[in-house]
Amino acid sequence: MSATSLREGRSDPAAHSISLVLNGQPRQLDVLPWTTVLDLLREQLDLTGSKKGCDHGQCGACTVLLDGKRVNACLTLAVMLDGRDLTTIEGLANGDQLHPLQEAFVRHDAFQCGYCTPGQICSAVGLAREGRAQSRDEISELMSGNLCRCGAYNNILDAIEEALPATRGEGGA
Amino acid sequence: MNPFAYSKPAAVNEALRLAGPNARFIAGGTNLLDLMKENVTRPERLIDINGLPLRGIDATASGGLRIGALVSNADLAWDARIEQRYPLLAQAILAGASPQLRNMASTGGNLLQRTRCYYFYDAGVPCNKREPGSGCPAKDGLNRIHAILGASDDCVAVNPSDMCVALAALEAVVIVAGPQGERRIDFADFHRLPGDTPERDNVLADDELILAVELPAEGFAAHSRYLKIRDRASYAFALVSVAAALELDGGIIRAARLALGGVAHKPWRRQEAEEVLIGKPASDETFALAADLLLEGARPLAHNGFKIELARRAVVRALGDAAHSIQHQGGRP
Amino acid sequence: MNAHAQPDSSPLGRPLDRVDGPLKVTGQARYAGEFNEGGLLYGSVVSSTIARGRVLSIDGAAAEAVPGVQLVLTHLNRPRLAADDDSYEDMDSAEGSAIRPLFNDRVLYSGQPLALVVADNLEIARHAASLVTIEYAAEAHQTDLVAALDQAHAAPAELPEPRGDAEAALLGAALSIELEYALPIEHHNPMEPHASTVLYQDDGSLLIYDKTQGPQNSQQYVQHVFLLDKEKVRILAPFVGGAFGSGLRPQYQLPLAVMAALVLKRSVRVTLTRQQMFTFGYRPRMLQRLRLGCTANGTLQAITHDAFAQTSRFEDFTEHVVEWSGMLYHCDNVRLGYQMVPLDVFTPLDMRAPGATEGVFALECAMDELACAAAIDPLQLRLLNFADTNQNEGKPYSSKELRACYAQGAERFGWDRRSMEPRSMRDGHQLVGWGMATGVWEAMQNPASARAALAADGTLTVSSATTDIGTGTYTVMTQIAAAAMGLPVEQVEFKLGDSSLPTAPLQGGSFTVSSVGTAVQQACTALQGKLFEVAQRLPQSPFAGAVLEQVEFVDGQLRLRESPETALAIAEVLAASGPLEAQADAKPDEKRDKFATATHSAVFVEVKVDEALGSIQVSRVVSAIAAGRVVNPKMARNQILGGVVWGIGMALQEETQIDHNLGRYMNHSLAEYHIPVNADIHDIEVIFVEENDDVVNALGSKGVGEIGIVGVASAVANAIYHATGKRIRELPITLDKLL
Structure with missing residues (x-):
C-alpha cells in the first residue's frame, strides 16, 4: 500500500492528518480521532499481526513499539501517532532473516496457537531495550503484561533468555 | 467509543481554555480510553496534553523533586534519583499494571485512575459512581475487592492505584492549574471519600489540570517497603497494599509513614497509627499497634472481611521489611 | 508399528519445529477476524442486561441515525431461520433445544445477543450499538446452583451400573471419609475472541472464516439453520487462536454475521468483545460429594461419588465427571451419581479435559x-x-x-x-x-478421512478438515505423512481448516492424532499402493513379481525390504504416472x-x-x-x-x-x-x-x-x-x- 492510498477519512471533517514512520517507512495518513492504533493497523492498513485479545490493555496481544518502547496499541489513539516511529511485528524481520527473538520463539516452541505471539515478541524487544531484566525471575516479572492462555510461559522464558544478548546488541528497529 | 473532537494544545493556557465538563484531558490514555470503550465515560472532546512542557523531573528549592505530570510511570520508576532517594515510590509503580502500561501511563493520569469496581465498569448495571442515584449493587453483591474503610451507603469502591499509596505516604503535593491560576493540594486532600457524591473521585475541578507532583526532600530511602497482595503474582490490582517508611536510629523509630491501598476510596492514612510508632523499638509488637490503629473503624461487607486481618498482617510485614530494608520484585511478599 | 520399527530417518518422534512457526512469529498467520476485503461491513452485538424475561421493544432509531450504519438486526427483522430443533443441533450439542439467536423475544440469560448493529466500520458499529435501547419485561431468575439444588434432576448420561454394595461396604470399612468439593464457573477465554468473517460471493454463496474447532460443524450448522444448499456454504479456519473447547459448538457470532450478510447481500464480520466471551459456554459450577472407605491398611473398599452441576433451562450439558472414580483405582463397591440443576444461564460447554x-479433582483430593x-x-x-x-x-x-x-x-x-x-x-x-x-x-478415536496427493514434482499434500488450535496438528500430521511415505518433511504439506476437505471430527478430546493421524497414515498407504502399481508396470520394473508387502518407502524411494538396493525413486514413478492421489476413510480398529x-x-x-x-x-x-x-x-x-x-x-x-x-x-x-x-x-x-x-x-x-x-x-x-x-x-x- 502506498503512503497516500489510505485516505479514507479525508472526506470526514473530523479526520486529522498525521505523519509517522511505520516499520521504517514514512507514512502520511488521515485518521479519525476515535480510531485506535490497533484498529488502524488491523482494519485499515491490513497489518493484522498485532492482535486484539481484549481491547482494554489487559492481555498484551497488541503490543507494538512506539519510539522503541513497548505499548498497548489498543489504548493508543491513532491521531496521537503524529511525528512518531511505530514498529509492529511485521517490521521486525529483515527481509527473510527473522529477528533473533522470532527465531528463538520458533526454536523453543514458545507458543501454541500463536495469537499472543506477536505481542510477546514485540514486548520482549522492548524488554531488551529497557535493559532492566537480568535474571530469569526479572524477565518473568517484566513479561507479565503478556498473557498466554496456551500456557507456553516456560518456553517463552527460554526463548527470551537465549535471544536477549543478541537483541540487546542490535541497533535500530 | 463515541465520536469526539480532538485537539492538541501547545501551551497550558490553551489547554485550560478548552477544558470543561464535557471535555477530558488525555495523556497516556490507558484508563480513559478503557472507560470510553466501555461507555462509562463519553466525553465530547479530548484535549491531548502531550504537547505541553510537563515532562521534567526537577529539583525543588526545598530539596525535593518536582515530577512533571507527563512523566511516564516507567520513566519515573526507573529515574536514578527516584530509585535512590524514593525507592518506595519506585517499588509502588513497578508493582502496578504492566511494563507496556507503565510506558504509556502518566504521573498525572495515575492520580486520576478510576476504580476497578465490577459494577462501575459494566454499563449494563446500576452504579452510583457512574450514574448518580442509580444504586450500588456491590453492597449486596460481589464485594470481595471492595472497601473496608471510609465507604458510604452510596459507594464501596476502592482506589486502584499503587503509585498513589506511595505518594500519600511520602506526603507529596499535587500542583494544579486552573482558570484562577495554580494551587497546591496536599496529597491527603487530593482524593476524597465517596460520601453521597461518589461520582467525584478527587477535588479536581473539570477545568483544572495537574501540572506536577512534588516530592518533599525526605524519601525514607534507607527503610521503606511497598508490599502488594493480590490474586496473582503480577498484573493484578491490589487486594491490600501497604506503603511503609521508617526513619530509624539504632533500632528506635524516629519517624514513620504508613498508607494502605486497596481498602478505601483513597489511600488510607491515619496520624495516630504513625505517631504510636515514634520512639518505640522496631518490632512486630510495635508494628501491630500501628496496624490496629490504622484499621480502627474498618467495616467488612459480606465478602471482604478477610481484608481487615490481611491488612493488619500486611502492615506488620511491610514495616518489618522496611526496618530490615527488604524489598521484593513487584512489591511481592 | 512401534517406535523401534521406524528407520532412523523417520520424522516420527522427532522434536521438529512447528511448520507454521514462521508465519506465527512474523504476524502473517491470519485468524478468523483478520481476512479483510474492500467494503467489508462490521457487526457489533447488543447483549441482554437481564437474566430472564421478554423483550418488549428494541429502539434502534438512534443507532440507525448514525452515518455509516447499514442495519440494526433484531428478532423482528431477521431473515428466515429454521424452526425445528434438529436444525440447530451440532456435533457437540447438549441434550435439549439449542438456543436460536435472534429467534424471538425470549431472554434466557444475561448477555444473550438481542441485536446486531452493522456498519461501514468497526468504530461506528460499536458506537451505534451503544445507542440501542431495549425495554424488557423481566421475570424472576435463578442463577445460584446451591439455592436451586432441590430442583436437580438426573443427568441424561449413561453411568456405569453400581457394582457391589457401596453402602454396606462403607459401613463395614475400618476407615471412611465423606467430603464435599465445590468448583466455580470457568470460561475458556482463548486469547483470540470468537469471530466470523462472512464473505458474500457474487453467486450468493458464503465463504466464511470462522473461529471453530470443526469447520464441517460450522458448515452444517449454517446450512441447516439458514436452509441453504450445502454448496452455498464453505467454512475456512486456517488458524485458530486457542479454543480449549470454546470452538466445539458454533458460537453466536457465526449465525449473526451470516444473517447480516444474507439480509444485506454484503460481506460482514462479527468479532465478539472480551466481555462477550463470557456470554456462551463455560465449565459449569459443580458440587461433588464423595465417600471413600478402606481397610486399616488402606485397601479401598467403597466409593460413592455424586456430582451436581449447573446447566441451562434449555439444554442438559453432560460430561464424564464421576466415571473416573469407578476406574482409576481398584474397588469392588462403587456407586456413581450425576445430577443437573437448570438455571437461567447459558449452557455449559466442554472445556479442556471436560x-x-x-x-x-474431587477424587484425587479425597x-x-x-x-x-x-x-x-x-x-x-x-x-x-x-x-x-x-x-x-x-x-x-x-x-x-x-x-x-x-x-x-x-x-x-x-x-x-x-x-x-x-x-x-x-x-x-x-x-x-x-x-x-x-x-x-x-x-x-473417531472416524476420520484424509486425502494424500503426490504432485508431479514429488511434493506430497495431505489434507483433512480438522483444525490446528495450537495443538501442533499442522506439524504432527506432516510428520506422520512424511514418515508413512518416506519423504523428508520439507516435501510434505498438510492442509486443514476447510470444510470442503475430507471429513474430520471436531478437533478436541485429544483424539485428533489418533483419528486424523490414522486417516493420514492410511491415505498414504493407499497412495503407496497406487505408486507400487505404476512402478510394477514400468518397463524393466525391478518390482515385477514383487507384492506391496515386500516394499518399503524410505528416503523418497520404493525399495524391497529384503534387498534395499532394489529401489526406485518416487519421482521416477511419478514421471511415468503424473500426479497421484488416494483417500482413506479410517475408523477405530475392532481390536480396540x-x-x-x-x-x-x-x-x-x-x-x-x-x-x-x-x-x-x-x-x-x-x-x-x-x-x-x-x-x-x-x-x-x-x-x-x-x-x-x-x-x-x-x-x-x-x-x-x-x-x-x-x-x-x-x-x-x-x-x-x-x-x-x-x-x-x-x-x-x-x-x-x-x-x-x-x-x-x-x-x-x-x-x-x-x-x-x-x-x-x-x-x-x-x-x-x-x-x-x-x-x-x-x-x-x-x-x-x-x-
Whole structure:
C-alpha cells in the first residue's frame, strides 16, 4: 500500500492528518480521532499481526513499539501517532532473516496457537531495550503484561533468555 | 467509543481554555480510553496534553523533586534519583499494571485512575459512581475487592492505584492549574471519600489540570517497603497494599509513614497509627499497634472481611521489611 | 508399528519445529477476524442486561441515525431461520433445544445477543450499538446452583451400573471419609475472541472464516439453520487462536454475521468483545460429594461419588465427571451419581479435559485425605489400589504405564524425602508443601478421512478438515505423512481448516492424532499402493513379481525390504504416472473393543505459602505422562506445560463470578478474571514414560491435549494442605481462604 492510498477519512471533517514512520517507512495518513492504533493497523492498513485479545490493555496481544518502547496499541489513539516511529511485528524481520527473538520463539516452541505471539515478541524487544531484566525471575516479572492462555510461559522464558544478548546488541528497529 | 473532537494544545493556557465538563484531558490514555470503550465515560472532546512542557523531573528549592505530570510511570520508576532517594515510590509503580502500561501511563493520569469496581465498569448495571442515584449493587453483591474503610451507603469502591499509596505516604503535593491560576493540594486532600457524591473521585475541578507532583526532600530511602497482595503474582490490582517508611536510629523509630491501598476510596492514612510508632523499638509488637490503629473503624461487607486481618498482617510485614530494608520484585511478599 | 520399527530417518518422534512457526512469529498467520476485503461491513452485538424475561421493544432509531450504519438486526427483522430443533443441533450439542439467536423475544440469560448493529466500520458499529435501547419485561431468575439444588434432576448420561454394595461396604470399612468439593464457573477465554468473517460471493454463496474447532460443524450448522444448499456454504479456519473447547459448538457470532450478510447481500464480520466471551459456554459450577472407605491398611473398599452441576433451562450439558472414580483405582463397591440443576444461564460447554478436570479433582483430593486419615503416604495409597483393569467396563487396558509415571515422577521430584506431617517444611516466611495426584483421560478415536496427493514434482499434500488450535496438528500430521511415505518433511504439506476437505471430527478430546493421524497414515498407504502399481508396470520394473508387502518407502524411494538396493525413486514413478492421489476413510480398529484405552499421569507439586499473608506460589511441578507414542516431543511437552498452567490457574485463580441478584457475570474481563501470568509459573518438568500400545491405533499414539491438566489442581490443593494443614475444598484457593 502506498503512503497516500489510505485516505479514507479525508472526506470526514473530523479526520486529522498525521505523519509517522511505520516499520521504517514514512507514512502520511488521515485518521479519525476515535480510531485506535490497533484498529488502524488491523482494519485499515491490513497489518493484522498485532492482535486484539481484549481491547482494554489487559492481555498484551497488541503490543507494538512506539519510539522503541513497548505499548498497548489498543489504548493508543491513532491521531496521537503524529511525528512518531511505530514498529509492529511485521517490521521486525529483515527481509527473510527473522529477528533473533522470532527465531528463538520458533526454536523453543514458545507458543501454541500463536495469537499472543506477536505481542510477546514485540514486548520482549522492548524488554531488551529497557535493559532492566537480568535474571530469569526479572524477565518473568517484566513479561507479565503478556498473557498466554496456551500456557507456553516456560518456553517463552527460554526463548527470551537465549535471544536477549543478541537483541540487546542490535541497533535500530 | 463515541465520536469526539480532538485537539492538541501547545501551551497550558490553551489547554485550560478548552477544558470543561464535557471535555477530558488525555495523556497516556490507558484508563480513559478503557472507560470510553466501555461507555462509562463519553466525553465530547479530548484535549491531548502531550504537547505541553510537563515532562521534567526537577529539583525543588526545598530539596525535593518536582515530577512533571507527563512523566511516564516507567520513566519515573526507573529515574536514578527516584530509585535512590524514593525507592518506595519506585517499588509502588513497578508493582502496578504492566511494563507496556507503565510506558504509556502518566504521573498525572495515575492520580486520576478510576476504580476497578465490577459494577462501575459494566454499563449494563446500576452504579452510583457512574450514574448518580442509580444504586450500588456491590453492597449486596460481589464485594470481595471492595472497601473496608471510609465507604458510604452510596459507594464501596476502592482506589486502584499503587503509585498513589506511595505518594500519600511520602506526603507529596499535587500542583494544579486552573482558570484562577495554580494551587497546591496536599496529597491527603487530593482524593476524597465517596460520601453521597461518589461520582467525584478527587477535588479536581473539570477545568483544572495537574501540572506536577512534588516530592518533599525526605524519601525514607534507607527503610521503606511497598508490599502488594493480590490474586496473582503480577498484573493484578491490589487486594491490600501497604506503603511503609521508617526513619530509624539504632533500632528506635524516629519517624514513620504508613498508607494502605486497596481498602478505601483513597489511600488510607491515619496520624495516630504513625505517631504510636515514634520512639518505640522496631518490632512486630510495635508494628501491630500501628496496624490496629490504622484499621480502627474498618467495616467488612459480606465478602471482604478477610481484608481487615490481611491488612493488619500486611502492615506488620511491610514495616518489618522496611526496618530490615527488604524489598521484593513487584512489591511481592 | 512401534517406535523401534521406524528407520532412523523417520520424522516420527522427532522434536521438529512447528511448520507454521514462521508465519506465527512474523504476524502473517491470519485468524478468523483478520481476512479483510474492500467494503467489508462490521457487526457489533447488543447483549441482554437481564437474566430472564421478554423483550418488549428494541429502539434502534438512534443507532440507525448514525452515518455509516447499514442495519440494526433484531428478532423482528431477521431473515428466515429454521424452526425445528434438529436444525440447530451440532456435533457437540447438549441434550435439549439449542438456543436460536435472534429467534424471538425470549431472554434466557444475561448477555444473550438481542441485536446486531452493522456498519461501514468497526468504530461506528460499536458506537451505534451503544445507542440501542431495549425495554424488557423481566421475570424472576435463578442463577445460584446451591439455592436451586432441590430442583436437580438426573443427568441424561449413561453411568456405569453400581457394582457391589457401596453402602454396606462403607459401613463395614475400618476407615471412611465423606467430603464435599465445590468448583466455580470457568470460561475458556482463548486469547483470540470468537469471530466470523462472512464473505458474500457474487453467486450468493458464503465463504466464511470462522473461529471453530470443526469447520464441517460450522458448515452444517449454517446450512441447516439458514436452509441453504450445502454448496452455498464453505467454512475456512486456517488458524485458530486457542479454543480449549470454546470452538466445539458454533458460537453466536457465526449465525449473526451470516444473517447480516444474507439480509444485506454484503460481506460482514462479527468479532465478539472480551466481555462477550463470557456470554456462551463455560465449565459449569459443580458440587461433588464423595465417600471413600478402606481397610486399616488402606485397601479401598467403597466409593460413592455424586456430582451436581449447573446447566441451562434449555439444554442438559453432560460430561464424564464421576466415571473416573469407578476406574482409576481398584474397588469392588462403587456407586456413581450425576445430577443437573437448570438455571437461567447459558449452557455449559466442554472445556479442556471436560469432566475429568472436575471429577478427578474431587477424587484425587479425597484420596489424599484418605491417605492422611490412614497415615499412609499418598503415593503408596495409590499404588496399593492400582487398577490393572477398567472395572467400569470390565476390560483390561490396551496399555497403562501409570506405575512408571509414579516411579519416574516421584524420583525426579524427590518424593521419598517428603515428611508425612503437614506444616513440617519451611523457607523463611513461607510454608512449603508437597502434594501429588493421578491424572487420567480417555484415549479415543473417531472416524476420520484424509486425502494424500503426490504432485508431479514429488511434493506430497495431505489434507483433512480438522483444525490446528495450537495443538501442533499442522506439524504432527506432516510428520506422520512424511514418515508413512518416506519423504523428508520439507516435501510434505498438510492442509486443514476447510470444510470442503475430507471429513474430520471436531478437533478436541485429544483424539485428533489418533483419528486424523490414522486417516493420514492410511491415505498414504493407499497412495503407496497406487505408486507400487505404476512402478510394477514400468518397463524393466525391478518390482515385477514383487507384492506391496515386500516394499518399503524410505528416503523418497520404493525399495524391497529384503534387498534395499532394489529401489526406485518416487519421482521416477511419478514421471511415468503424473500426479497421484488416494483417500482413506479410517475408523477405530475392532481390536480396540476388547480393551479400555486411556492416558495417565502422575503429577507432583511443590507450593510455598506465605504463612501470614496466604499468598501461594507453585514453585515446582513434575508431570509424568503415559500417552503411548509421542509423535513430536517438543509439541507434546508444550501441550503438557499448558495443561499444567491451566491446572495452576484452576487451583488458585480462575472463577467467573456471578451476581445472583442481577443474574449476571461481573468479572468479565482479563483484568478481573485471573488466568496465570508469566510470573505465576515456575519450574515445570515433563516426563513422557515409554508406553507401547499396538491396540489403540496403528500409530500407538494416544493424544496429549487433555491429560496435562487432569490432576494438577488436586496436586496443588494437596500440597497446600501439606504446607499449611488446611484443607480447602472450594476452588479457587485464593489467599483469603488460607488466612
